[in-house]
Amino acid sequence: MISRRAALTTIAGTAAGILPRRALSAPEGFSTIDLRGSIDAREHGVVPEGGDGQSRKLGEVVAKAARQNMQVFLPPGNYQVSNLDLPEGARITGVPGASRLIYSGDGYLIRAEGARRIELSNLVIDGANRRLDEQSRALVQMRGVGEVTIDNCEIIGSRKTAVQLERSGGRIERSRISGAAEYGLFAVESTGLSVTGNTVLDCGNGGILIHRWTKGADGTIVSGNRIARIGATNGGTGQYGNAINLFRADNVMVTGNHISQSAFSAIRANSASNAQIANNQCLASGETAIYAEFAFEGAMVSANIIDGAANGISVVNFNEGGRLATVANNIVRNLQPTGPYVLDGAIFGVGISVEADTAVSGNVIENVPLWGIALGFGPYLRNVIATGNIVRQARVGCAVTVVEGAGSAMISGNLFEQVTDGAVIGYRWKAPSTTELGRGGNRDFKHLTIENNRIS
Secondary structure, three states: OOOHHHHHHHHHHHHHHOOOHHHHOOOOOOOHHHHOOEEEHHHHOOOOOOOOOHHHHHHHHHHHHHHOOOEEEEOOEEEEEOOEEOOOOOEEEEOOOOEEEEEOOOOOOEEEEOOOEEEEEOOEEEOOOOOOOOOOOEEEEEEOOOEEEEEOOEEEOOOOEEEEEEOOOEEEEOOEEEOOOOEEEEEEOOOOEEEEOOEEEEEOOEEEEEEEEEEEEOOOEEEOOEEEEEOOOOOOOOOOOEEEEEEEEEOOEEEOOEEEEEOOOOEEEEOOOOEEEEOOEEEOOOOEEEEEEOOOEEEEEEOOEEEEEOEEEEEOOHHHOOEEEEEEOOEEEEEOOOOOOOOOOOOOOEEEEEOEEEEEEOOEEEEEEEEEEEEOEOOEOEEEEEEOOEEEEEEEEEEEEOOOOOOOEEEEOOEEEEEOOOOEEEEEOOEEOOOOOEOEOOOOOOOEEEEOOEEO
């Protein structure tokens, strides 16, 4: 009698004996099913440390695979490559953390233009801190690509920007970008781009930039990224040093990101209408943690946590057309009285600043060195309401402009505690010009309604 266990063992051994030798020698962690539909680069002479001919050989195998609608698989190893142009339908994949494309110099590393679809996955793309030529702005450059996919890659060591997209859409996801001298990701004139679940670290002048050449609808989603240690090596007063920067890009969502140690802003939206900035954690920002500024209409800033900055949230520049916002349910705390530059007009140490057609409600502001809330500046105030907020440990709870020509504001139902110089004080630009208004007594300022606030 043959036992059931013995029979199963015999069947398994027989099956193993008839498998092709090549299948038995597949890389550890991969099966023939995993590699089905891929072209193994080794079979076409592309091997680790393969010398100067690797770029040409890899370009040929990528082109061949693209014509057959297949992907190229790079086994683990270091591949010295430069001037690699990706054709329509190019797909390259490897072993995460082990398949390395290393820039060998003399031009650029990877670029594509005018393709419908390009995919890079499970690769390390290493600029080796080598010089890129004058025409190359990034290690990975895509222009006019309808669907870019960069997934589970590591992109490091760029002397310029790590990834630059122009007039492109697609997905940048689950990737790690670090050590770029300029920006981690610079996307301009995007078409349906998603930037999700990435880690961006130690970039010289910016983290994730979503820009347009002319103001208009963009629709990019920037969500769930971890961004840290973003510098401003080019200096300036906010052009550089931002973890996430929107410029002229309307209808963009910035949600659920964890941002720390930005030289300037964690999130800076410049002339970007209908920006949704929600549920982000912004820690240790050097200047204003969250900014909506200049020519925008529409900004929702909600449910963010800001801990450490020079200013918390600024929704300003009504003089340039900045208007229409809600600032709700945020926590702003532990601000500093100084910023990364010195200007006569600069104001630091303010929790939330707004100017026009804006509701400020349900926020908690604590431990700020100047003003908890600032409503308007000079004559730039219109249709602002501050209600249901808590401000504690500030010099002034709410500073409101009383300059001639300022529009209406309502300050109602707020709680002010430990505000050393007053709960509600009228200002002429940066200078206080009234006594306490928070207990009434604002009859001289018909543009203000101040009622039902609690001061303790």
